[in-house]
Amino acid sequence: MKSVVIQEPEKLVIEERPIPQPLPGEVRLRVESAGICGSDVHIYRGHNPFAKYPRVIGHEFFGRIDAVGEGVESSRIGERVVGDPVVSCGHCYPCSVGKPNVCTSLQVIGVHRDGGFSEYITLPARNAHVVPDSIADREATMIEPFTIAANICSQMNPGPLDVALVYGAGPMGLTTIQALRGVYGVKEIIVADRLDERLAMAKESGADRIINNTDIDLASELSKLGIRPTLIVDAACHVSILPEAIGLASPAARIGIMGFSSEPCMISQQGITSKELTIYSSRLNSNRFPMVIDWMVKGKIAPEKLITHQFDYTHVINAMEIFEKDPKTCCKVLLKF
Structure with a gap:
């Protein structure tokens, strides 16, 4: 072979x-x-x-x-x-x-x-x-990438009251956007990325608002819009994101980290505890294949x-x-x- x-x-x-x-x-x-x-x-x-x-x-x-x-x-x-x-x-x-x-x-x-x-x-x-016959071969190959989104979403428990901010419109971000929109029905999805082309993909996958944060301060932009995210997903995994997300988050928000940088980052304990934030980390998937197969069969993604x-x-x-x-x-x- x-x-x-x-x-x-x-x-x-x-x-x-x-x-x-x-x-x-x-x-x-x-x-x-x-x-x-x-x-x-x-x-x-x-x-x-x-x-x-x-x-x-x-x-x-x-x-x-x-x-x-x-x-x-x-x-x-x-x-x-x-x-x-x-x-x-x-x-x-x-x-x-x-x-x-x-x-x-x-x-x-x-x-x-x-x-x-x-x-x-x-x-x-x-x-x-x-894989049921209703799922085409090409789509079947995509089941594993969506299990990564399923794993973080299952921990964070998104819902219709949530305003979600997703950092990164790469494959991890895009699968998560589709899950937040098609499966969990969150109220609003904002996506930040530095490539307009990827932001266009995010829009097509269900984002309500897209922000190119190459040359703007995301905190100021969200403040002008009156947005305090209740659910933040880091699908870009840059060392600067978690400290920023802690500052942006609404009180009682959840933050999910889908990967890692090898560099250390400085975070504020006060920023976490003063808002009683919950921070989740996610690696690979924990038996999420049946879940994603069901999503595909039902046309949710x-x-x-x-x-x-x-x-x-x-x-x-x-x-x-x-x-x-x-x-x-x-x-x-x-x-x-």
Whole structure:
């Protein structure tokens, strides 16, 4: 089989590898489509501290089960499935309280173990979620990105009284905007980003108000508009955002952080406690695949809006460079296998 392998930082090859055999409790997928994420580029560039090389990347993948390991029903062969990249032990403290995404022995497919940029992949059977026929293949590949939005939203519990501010109109921000609008029905969504093209995507995904904050002070702009956000989502993850968000937030607001900067930031304890703010952090997803599949079946989100490019996997380097260097026109890039 052909696999996309990062042999070491900055060295990507398409390599011939043996077709893997599923272990007990596993299934094997014939991969049909996979999505490129920023973390894939980070591994390619050598900026992901968790990755070990060589590594087959890719944690957003869709395909059909073509083999099963011992203990898995043979009736699963032929199922259309999407893979959850979170592989957990199931018995440590985080797993026991519903947080397998921070399992003490966590393995992430495409980071700690080989991923979905390959013609075949094996994974635990419980991580292979059936995709209903009503969901097209391209949209099925988008289920994993939306689980990231589902994870932060499930913690923050948005509702119709909320005025939401979303920092960043990249893939994480756009999936979150769609969830806030189509699933949770928040009162108003404001999006701040520094690219007009991305802000246009945010508007199409359900934002009510867009703000290019390249050369303006966001606090002053929101003050002029009389807006005090009750729910703030940091989908841009710059070191300056959390301190600013604490200042902008309404009393009793919730702030959600979807990623991280390696740089430290200074925050005000007084700013948090004086308003009794709640701050949530989110990593990957904690069993959110059934939730997102239900959203798609019911038409509450529109993943097709975020797919801007598609390539054959043999053009993976071109695809990753476009994803990395063309944020004005590129959002989600799919690879066909």
